[in-house]
Amino acid sequence: MNPGRRRALRVLAGTGAATAAAASPVAASRASGVVPPEAVGMLYDTTRCIGCKACVSACLRANDLEPDRSPDGLYQAPLGLNSRTKNVIKLYKDEQQTSYVKMQCMHCVDPACASACMLGSLHKDETTGIVSYDPSYCVGCRYCQMACPFEVTKFEFDKAVPKIVKCELCRHRVQDATFTQTDSGFSRYPRGHGPACCEVCPREAVIYGKRSELLAEAKRRLDANPDAYVPKVYGETEAGGTQVLYLSHVDFEKLGLPDYGDQGIPHVAYAVQEGIYKGFIAPVALYTALGLVMLRNRKKEDGPDAADSGKGVAP
């Protein structure tokens, strides 16, 4: 074995630890893009919503949020989701159609925010699929905001010690909830154990439950009343699927629910990232190649007839 090669191997062994460490971020896999087995979610139906905003107030109380009175200082009247508002009702209106629409975290099957988060402060639960936030590992980089296609993650720009604010499907209430099976095959949860918005809704315009059951219910409503709806359950496949599902009598696009295709938002980024870093082989190979090329260059240089070539590797 020649000295150059021996040195190369020695250095490779030395940097092995660093290399292995650097490999880990890629080794750690993201949410697979498959609906979790016990996925919970919500079903919102625009034809039932009367825009009473009881859900908006209930959300504040359940999550200890300060009312947003910014428009005139008197009413709790947020214009949209913000760092004090995890749930909001908006109104769509044109010459022919009127519709309310409820906005909160969609709890994506393949959440871009969690894919962006460096230490998993935003994390999709493996069982329930709830996308939760834990500030203790959050550096406040706001990459999650850049990534979220629904503009849901909000940041406390007005605070010196800020946090990310988003709907966590009332996971502090949902936790360990026991549910009962009803005659209709629907899981029911005792009061105080579901998301506050679903509990207070006087028209059951938004309901809480298992995603699979909600999806079946949505399709049942579509079948029973095909003229009343746009023939699609938004969230079944959109952006790789979401755990909050929508039925609407107005085009989803108009309600701020664009057609994002059926792939998860992080799809392209991860295809590229994994293509480059698979098994960390490419970086190690590149590193070795770079080193060997330089060793060869130096050897050429140190050769008897190349002494004055003016080429060197001195730093």
Place this chain on the structure above:
Amino acid sequence: MSHDTVHSPVGGSLWTRPVRILLVFVALGAIMTVWRFAAGLGAVSNLNDGYPWGVWIAFDVVTGTALGCGGYAVALLVYILNKGEYHPLVRPAILTSLLGYGLAVLAVTIDLGRPWSLWKVPVFFWRWTGSPQLEVALCVAAYVAVLLVELSPAFFEKWSQSPDTGLGRFAEKGLRFVTRWQVWIIALGLLLPTMHQSSLGTMMLLTGPKLDPLWFTPWLPFLFLVNCVIIGYGVVVLEGHLASSAFGRPRETEMLGRLARVVMWVAWFFFAFRLIDVGLRGQLGRVFADLRGFAFLVEMLLLAGGALIFTSETRRRDPGQQFLGGMVLITAGVVYRFNVYLVGFAPGDEWSYFPAVPELLITFGIVALEVVLYVAAVTVFPILAGPREEPARA
């Protein structure tokens, strides 16, 4: 022989008028930074939930790390393509890179909402996710360390002149260590930028539908890498000129002219690649559609302009044209990054962003600090090539 490339400090006074003016900007930036930490990001910036990243990220970080690519570009040329004649450019380029990256890290710290948790990122490795930003963060941190080691001979050479002190002995040991392992240190200094510069492109892939199709392409990582090489060479050309005119070092016109030829080809390649990529995705029609199309046009015309300047052999040999071409190419490269991170980012019509005055003051302060540190470093340490002359009157 370049083994004998002589580096020497510029010498002279540090307390010059330009430095004093720059320090005023540094002070203003520092005051705004104190305010930012006392009152929150919203108090000093126009950052909002729609545009969570503004000039601090798009300019200070993304562009700062690109300007820091001078070291990468020159090292690639000298050590891999084995063009030893460019060796005099290495040390100043590495210094620029170190400053560019070091201050990008500073800018990140100011931009982060919860910077006190930053130490957890390298430590809690079992929590690491596949986030492209994590790759960038770890790589940049490692690269700053590598750059310090790459530049360390400049410090060691100075300190070892007093061989009897502890510092002198340490410097000699350090010099021996760096000389022994230099190949693998430099290789790391090439690998890490390759990784995180491309990942800076990957990062914006995660914004998916919010990035305008003029810029959203799976080739983003590759484009960022090539873009970094273009800016890197531009920086080196500029630096060569500034160093010779400001500090009276011999002009490297001949060498920079040959370098310009390389950049020219890389720039034309980037230009053609962008055009074909946007065309194949059927987005060329968007060019005249709106303001974002206009930004694309500006970016492409600047690039073509810079490449055109360097396409003529006579212009490549003219010092004035070299400087101009370098400037135009850097601008083109920076505009591309700005477009990807800010102009092309479209969260929705209800959001708008333009940097606030205190926000800009922080950015100016960081740039001013970078220049001051550069001047201080070349004044005190042997970084620029060439024998010591009479101290320049700046």
